[in-house]
Amino acid sequence: MYKYKLKRRSFIKSSTLAATGLIIGFTYDPKKSLAAKTKIKNELGIWIRISPDDTITLIVPSSEMGQGVNTSLPMIIAEELDANWESIRTETAPANSDYKNPEGHGGQNTGGSNSVKGFWNLLQETGAAAREMLVTAAAQRWNVPLEECDTKLGNVIHKNTNKKLSYGKLAVAASKIEVPSSPSKKSKEKYSLVGKSIQRIDVPEKVTGAAKFGIDIRLPEMLFATVRQSPIFGGEILSLDEVAAKAIRGVKAVVAVPNGIAVVADNTWRSKKGMDALNPQFTGGETPHLSSLNIHNKLITALDKEGKAKIDTEKSLDLEYEVPFLAHSTLEPMNCTANVKENSCEVWVPTQNQGMSMDVTKEITGLNDEQIKINTTLLGGGFGRRGETDFVTQAVTISKSLNKPVQVTWMREEDMQHDFYRPACISRFQIGLSKEGLPIQWENQLAGPSILKRFVAAMGWFGVDPTSTEGANELPYTIPDFNFDYSLVDTGVPVGFWRSVGSSYNAFFTECAIDEAAKLANQDPYEYRLKLLKDQPRYLKVLEKVVKNANWVDPLPKNHGLGLAIHKSFGSIVSTVIEVSSNAPGIIKLQKAWVVIDCGKVVNPDIVKAQMEGGFIFGLSAALGEEITLKDGRVEQSNFHDYSILRLKGSPKISVEIVESGSEIGGVGEPAVPLAAPALTNAIFSVSGKRIRSLPLSKHGIVIA
Amino acid sequence: MHSLMINGNTHQVDVEDDMPLLWVLRDELGKTGTKYGCGIGQCGACTVLVNGEAVRSCNFPVVAAEDKEIITIEGLGNNHPVQQAWIEEQVPQCGYCQTGQIMATTALLFKDLDPSEKEIEDKITNLCRCGTYVRIKKAIQRSAELIENQKG
Numbered sequence: 065m066y067k068y069k070l071k072r073r074s075f076i077k078s079s080t081l082a083a084t085g086l087i088i089g090f091t092y093d094p095k096k097s098l099a100a101k102t103k104i105k106n107e108l109g110i111w112i113r114i115s116p117d118d119t120i121t122l123i124v125p126s127s128e129m130g131q132g133v134n135t136s137l138p139m140i141i142a143e144e145l146d147a148n149w150e151s152i153r154t155e156t157a158p159a160n161s162d163y164k165n166p167e168g169h170g171g172q173n174t175g176g177s178n179s180v181k182g183f184w185n186l187l188q189e190t191g192a193a194a195r196e197m198l199v200t201a202a203a204q205r206w207n208v209p210l211e212e213c214d215t216k217l218g219n220v221i222h223k224n225t226n227k228k229l230s231y232g233k234l235a236v237a238a239s240k241i242e243v244p245s246s247p248s249k250k251s252k253e254k255y256s257l258v259g260k261s262i263q264r265i266d267v268p269e270k271v272t273g274a275a276k277f278g279i280d281i282r283l284p285e286m287l288f289a290t291v292r293q294s295p296i297f298g299g300e301i302l303s304l305d306e307v308a309a310k311a312i313r314g315v316k317a318v319v320a321v322p323n324g325i326a327v328v329a330d331n332t333w334r335s336k337k338g339m340d341a342l343n344p345q346f347t348g349g350e351t352p353h354l355s356s357l358n359i360h361n362k363l364i365t366a367l368d369k370e371g372k373a374k375i376d377t378e379k380s381l382d383l384e385y386e387v388p389f390l391a392h393s394t395l396e397p398m399n400c401t402a403n404v405k406e407n408s409c410e411v412w413v414p415t416q417n418q419g420m421s422m423d424v425t426k427e428i429t430g431l432n433d434e435q436i437k438i439n440t441t442l443l444g445g446g447f448g449r450r451g452e453t454d455f456v457t458q459a460v461t462i463s464k465s466l467n468k469p470v471q472v473t474w475m476r477e478e479d480m481q482h483d484f485y486r487p488a489c490i491s492r493f494q495i496g497l498s499k500e501g502l503p504i505q506w507e508n509q510l511a512g513p514s515i516l517k518r519f520v521a522a523m524g525w526f527g528v529d530p531t532s533t534e535g536a537n538e539l540p541y542t543i544p545d546f547n548f549d550y551s552l553v554d555t556g557v558p559v560g561f562w563r564s565v566g567s568s569y570n571a572f573f574t575e576c577a578i579d580e581a582a583k584l585a586n587q588d589p590y591e592y593r594l595k596l597l598k599d600q601p602r603y604l605k606v607l608e609k610v611v612k613n614a615n616w617v618d619p620l621p622k623n624h625g626l627g628l629a630i631h632k633s634f635g636s637i638v639s640t641v642i643e644v645s646s647n648a649p650g651i652i653k654l655q656k657a658w659v660v661i662d663c664g665k666v667v668n669p670d671i672v673k674a675q676m677e678g679g680f681i682f683g684l685s686a687a688l689g690e691e692i693t694l695k696d697g698r699v700e701q702s703n704f705h706d707y708s709i710l711r712l713k714g715s716p717k718i719s720v721e722i723v724e725s726g727s728e729i730g731g732v733g734e735p736a737v738p739l740a741a742p743a744l745t746n747a748i749f750s751v752s753g754k755r756i757r758s759l760p761l762s763k764h765g766i767v768i769a
Numbered sequence: 770m771h772s773l774m775i776n777g778n779t780h781q782v783d784v785e786d787d788m789p790l791l792w793v794l795r796d797e798l799g800k801t802g803t804k805y806g807c808g809i810g811q812c813g814a815c816t817v818l819v820n821g822e823a824v825r826s827c828n829f830p831v832v833a834a835e836d837k838e839i840i841t842i843e844g845l846g847n848n849h850p851v852q853q854a855w856i857e858e859q860v861p862q863c864g865y866c867q868t869g870q871i872m873a874t875t876a877l878l879f880k881d882l883d884p885s886e887k888e889i890e891d892k893i894t895n896l897c898r899c900g901t902y903v904r905i906k907k908a909i910q911r912s913a914e915l916i917e918n919q920k921g
């Protein structure tokens with residue numbers, strides 16, 4: 065558990081209005097913070113602002129990328145504060161280490177499904193502290209004991225007389241009261257917001273087009289740029305035709321950026337036209353001869369070197385599973401807007417990583433924290449891609465060289481070919497079954513590239529990477545002899561965090577392997593898992609619920625099949641059943657999916673449901689048709705015509721149930737993703753008898769009806 | 770110079786004939802509710818209505834839009850039945866695709882207030898990377914009901 069202390073901050077001065085009121089913030093205990101803390105700008109570290117006009121502004125420390133944090137995090141503060149939800153406004157936090165996730169790794173960023181999980185305690189205490197200060201202020205004003213005061217919907221009420229004062233009216237007085245060090249939190253029975261499906265704050269603006277994503281930033285005199293980078297990773301410019309580019313109407317400049325070149329114009333389309341005319345050719349690079357086949361061979365060589373384990377049981381399995389590289393393909397392509405001036409710099413960016421965005425901006429401009437402002441816009445999807453800063457580097461570099469505000473927008477082709485891809489991996493199993501058919505020996509060897517190595521070099525030296533092995537290095541099943549090995553294999557392809565990371569493939573490998581073991585033992589996949597989970601009550605509950613919802617035991621219509629999977633990631637257990645039908649070989653219809661999640665505690669059930677639906681579809685899309693392949697050192701896919709994402713047609717109906725176990729809170733943004741591939745391949749096996757061990761399914765002639 | 774009729778107002782834009790309507794809307798006229806996703810007609814993020822038809826504006830040259838009635842998401846206002854349905858069903862996640870989904874739905878229901886499931890699947894082909902399809906389907910049906918009621 066980290067420590068922080070609640071601390072009152074000085075008021076923000078404003079020349080136009082007396083912005084007085086209650087401003088509450090806190091800062092990390094310097095002893096616990098990794099970097100030594102220098103002076104903080106006085107408006108930072110603030111979490112709640114209550115103005116005399118009764119509006120309450122809550123600062124959201126995480127990036128809103130669709131997962132609903134602009135609603136769920138404020139709900140936690142508002143609950144403890146007893147605020148009127150209608151009076152709540154939200155703002156995304158600026159870049160400052162005060163806003164880093166207590167459970168996060170490194171700096172201020174959003175990922176790992178840990179926004180609600182990581183901030184829950186801290187936001188509760190912040191809200192509770194503010195409430196206590198407001199109550200104290202009211203009690204002093206009325207000259208009554210604290211116990212006679214209560215709060216409701218943004219008012220302090222004197223119980224005996226029914227007098228009331230709104231938070232806005234008390235804000236100034238409350239700001240002079242000592243911040244309580246351990247404010248008392250509400251008991252769960254008194255919750256009126258947390259646990260309710262409150263409508264999302266960001267939905268109205270997202271249906272009118274008013275919502276501002278990074279790509280929508282417009283500044284006076286802003287120029288528009290697009291980039292082209294070496295298709296072979298790490299290559300350099302060989303030739304370009306600057307004269308031709310500048311002959312295009314509206315083109316203003318050609319600027320070198322790391323690993324590529326930018327064309328700057330007076331609108332995005334002209335910058336693209338300018339880029340086509342510039343026709344940059346590249347040379348060299350780190351991966352000239354790379355192909356999907358030689359990456360596959362490299363992984364196999366590593367696994368061969370590791371060798372297979374010997375299994376002595378009568379019944380045994382020897383399996384090999386494989387997954388490809390995947391692109392994030394956020395629907396809003398990478399972009400960033402920067403305005404670098406001599407003594408200041410402002411950046412507008414859809415980012416999951418304010419901390420690193422600040423770092424790269426500092427490095428390029430030579431300015432310090434005080435001179436740089438990082439504004440987080442809405443994110444048109446993140447999925448891990450926006451934890452990177454390559455696009456920030458480009459925007460800041462170009463703006464600095466031109467001394468003008470510049471927006472860099474990647475064309476889809478760049479976005480597809482210059483991602484940090486979900487690693488391609490191969491996983492082998494040798495499994496020995498007991499006389500009763502249960503696995504008594506489980507040998508699993510995984511080979512794949514490491515993501516963390518890029519951030520923590522030491523991982524590479526020791527050949528470990530917990531993000532690559534999560535979801536396979538331990539299983540919930542009771543298996544007496546369990547062994548897992550990981551071979552870290554560098555492939556030369558940039559890899560990164562992709563929604564659900566290691567679990568995105570390890571759940572596919574392990575949950576299909578278990579199904580294969582059940583088949584070999586001639587047992588029902590559900591009953592088989594039941595036996596192996598008998599010491600895991602949380603898993604059992606989720607499993608039993610999902611099979612009940614899906615009527616697993618009932619007979620199915622002809623040519624229908626069910627597939628089951630269960631997996632824990634980011635602290636949440638999810639189990640799914642999917643029903644498919646097939647009336648012709650290879651043609652599969654996804655009839656319906658049932659998802660059950662135990663995420664411990666729930667802030668907003670409808671947001672959890674939305675994340676289950678969306679996460680499951682995201683996983684299905686990858687399993688069905690997504691694949692990044694390499695040839696001659698470069699990515700072959702370039703847009704949505706050759707990188708196939710699931711559409712409405714073919715998407716199944718999804719029913720979601722939440723188990724509120726009261727256990728430690730888990731994440732919800734990622735945990736549904738890993739289940740889709742194993743549930744679906746298990747269902748395809750059940751309907752067709754065809755066991756598919758590599759993705760995507762489209763490679764095996766599977767077509768979705 | 771091109772004369773465009775957008776959301777009931779006339780705009781003069783001095784751009785090349787082949788500039789896609791998408792970029793005219795976004796970069797010349799500041800109507801950023803219409804989004805760029807692919808530039809090749811694949812994703813539907815850029816969907817607008819041209820004479821009542823859903824059109825992917827990223828590969829629709831501005832010259833072809835002259836003398837036609839263009840409606841963008843901004844032209845729906847903020848209380849259109851399709852928007853209401855989208856709020857009721859809490860469809861958007863990141864929201865980036867949703868303005869395009871709403872425009873495509875508006876065009877579909879304009880022609881047929883009682884589309885079959887197959888028709889919905891064939892006509893609403895916009896990508897949503899966040900996977901909101903389950904709710905989009907519900908919201909389309911709800912939109913149709915709300916429009917019916919309004920006619921009522």
Ligand code: FES
Pocket residue numbers: 804805806807808809810811812813814815816825826827828
């Ligand atoms: S941007 Fe027009 S269809 Fe994708």
Ligand code: FES
Pocket residue numbers: 130395444445861862863864865866867896897898899900901
């Ligand atoms: S809501 Fe994010 S792409 Fe559709």
